[in-house]
Amino acid sequence: MRVKTEKKRSEIVSIAGELFLSQGYGSVSMATIAAAVGGSKGTLYGYFSSKEEIFAAFVVSAGQQRWQEFNALEKEAAGVEARLIALGRRYLRLLLSDEIMSVNRLVIAEAARFPELGRIFYDNGPKSVIGVIASTLQQSAAAGEIVIEDPVAEAWRFKSLCEARLVEQCLWGIRSGASEAEIIDNVRPACAIFLNSHRP
Structure with a gap:
């Protein structure tokens, strides 16, 4: 054997x-x-x-290094805004990486014929991302920094705000990627909009 x-x-x-x-x-x-x-x-x-x-x-292998970077969020980041900006930056670095973009396109292209692909990708990618974001939001709520009722629902909203414009353009091949400055320019207003809705 x-x-x-x-x-x-x-x-x-x-x-x-x-x-x-x-x-x-x-x-x-x-x-x-x-x-x-x-x-x-x-x-x-x-x-x-x-x-x-x-x-x-x-799917797990493709995003392993980027996932480790995303999941290693600095716990010492001072204040909810700093933590959310760091979280949003790390998330976009993960999502916009060549590896994850390639898998994303593959799943979109094949999911109609092979629905199991969507479930596999979701379980091994977005579901875990949402878990990290929801946990961060819940901790900030427990500290009295924000007010939220459903951390998971709000994690999806925060994720969508961070993605605006950049993700679609990269996914469709309009642009080949995003610089750190462009990621920051996307994340800062996303955090501002989110926090304006959830300040105590």
Whole structure:
């Protein structure tokens, strides 16, 4: 029995991810992935039970470094405005990264035919982002800095405010990315609008 290794698993995820992005999710089969990896389907199934499971691993892998940066929000940031600006900046860096933009486009292109892609992407990306934002808002509310009734609902609103304009333009290929200055210019008014609605 062949011993499974993390190196081999990562290789499978990386190669499968390249295939998903270049050929589309629907065109890639387990046999296609096995051939590209250079092994048998038996070996592939030893690591993953389905193509959906490989795709989920690819989504996590694609955003891993950016996610760590996003989730490492400085706890010492003074005041709710500073914390929200830091949070918004880190979120846009995550979302506008080449890796996440590529996965986003893939999911949008294929989700109508393969609805499971949307659920996989949501569970491994946006759901976690919303959790971090909601937790930050809840902590600020507990400290009396803002007034909110539903942290999760308000997290979605804050997320949308930060995304305005920049995300659509990058997603549609109108622009190739955003500078740190452009991200700040998007986040500051988003935070101002949000805080104006939730000050004590």
